[in-house]
Amino acid sequence: MSHPRAPVLLLMCGVAFAGKTTLARRIASRCGHHRISLAEILGQGPSLDLAPAQWERAADEAARQIDRLLGHGHDVVLDDSNASRVRRDRLRAVARHQDAKCLLVYLPLTLEQGLQRLAADRVEHARPDVSEPLYRDHVARFEPPAADEPALWFLPGEDALQWVGLHEHALRVGSDNPSSPSQRQAT
Structure with a gap:
C-alpha cells in the first residue's frame, strides 16, 4: 500500500529586493504550490515601514492559511522575508502540526547589492519606495x-x-538535496 506524499512548506528567506517574489511565483507556477504573500494579505505592495502589529496580524493570518492548506494536503510557498529565526521556527511548528515537510529557500544579498537594486527600483517604480536608512536597518536586523x-x-x-527546474524535485518533496550545487551551509 502506498502512502500519500507529505505536503511541503517552502519558506522564502531573504532581505527586501533579494528576488523572493519572483522566485516564489516561479515555484508556484512550475511546481503547483499555493503562494501566500504577506504583502498581499496586507493589501498593498511590499513595505518595510509598517507597524510591527500590522506585520504580526498578517503573519498570524498567513500561518492560519498555511495550516489550512497543509491540512488539506496542499504544498505552500510563503513569500515573505522570514527575517527572524523565531518566525521561521513558528512556521516550522505549523508544518510539523500538519506532518508536512518544511524547507527554507534562502536568497542571500549583500547590503551593497540591495542598495543597487533599491536605486534601480526607484527608476522603475515597481514597488513602494524605501528610504536608504530604513533599508539599512532592515538588512541589519535580518x-x-x-x-x-x-x-x-x-x-x-x-x-x-532555470533554478526552479534544477531544484524541482527538492521543492516538491521538501528535501534540502545536499548534493545540489546551489545548496550551501549558512555561516
Missing part, C-alpha cells in the same frame, strides 16, 4: 539561516526559471 537550518540557496544573478 537573521540569516543558521547552520542547523538546511536551505536551498538562490544566488544573485541566477535565473529563476
Whole structure:
C-alpha cells in the first residue's frame, strides 16, 4: 500500500529586493504550490515601514492559511522575508502540526547589492519606495539561516526559471538535496 506524499512548506528567506517574489511565483507556477504573500494579505505592495502589529496580524493570518492548506494536503510557498529565526521556527511548528515537510529557500544579498537594486527600483517604480536608512536597518536586523537550518540557496544573478527546474524535485518533496550545487551551509 502506498502512502500519500507529505505536503511541503517552502519558506522564502531573504532581505527586501533579494528576488523572493519572483522566485516564489516561479515555484508556484512550475511546481503547483499555493503562494501566500504577506504583502498581499496586507493589501498593498511590499513595505518595510509598517507597524510591527500590522506585520504580526498578517503573519498570524498567513500561518492560519498555511495550516489550512497543509491540512488539506496542499504544498505552500510563503513569500515573505522570514527575517527572524523565531518566525521561521513558528512556521516550522505549523508544518510539523500538519506532518508536512518544511524547507527554507534562502536568497542571500549583500547590503551593497540591495542598495543597487533599491536605486534601480526607484527608476522603475515597481514597488513602494524605501528610504536608504530604513533599508539599512532592515538588512541589519535580518537573521540569516543558521547552520542547523538546511536551505536551498538562490544566488544573485541566477535565473529563476532555470533554478526552479534544477531544484524541482527538492521543492516538491521538501528535501534540502545536499548534493545540489546551489545548496550551501549558512555561516
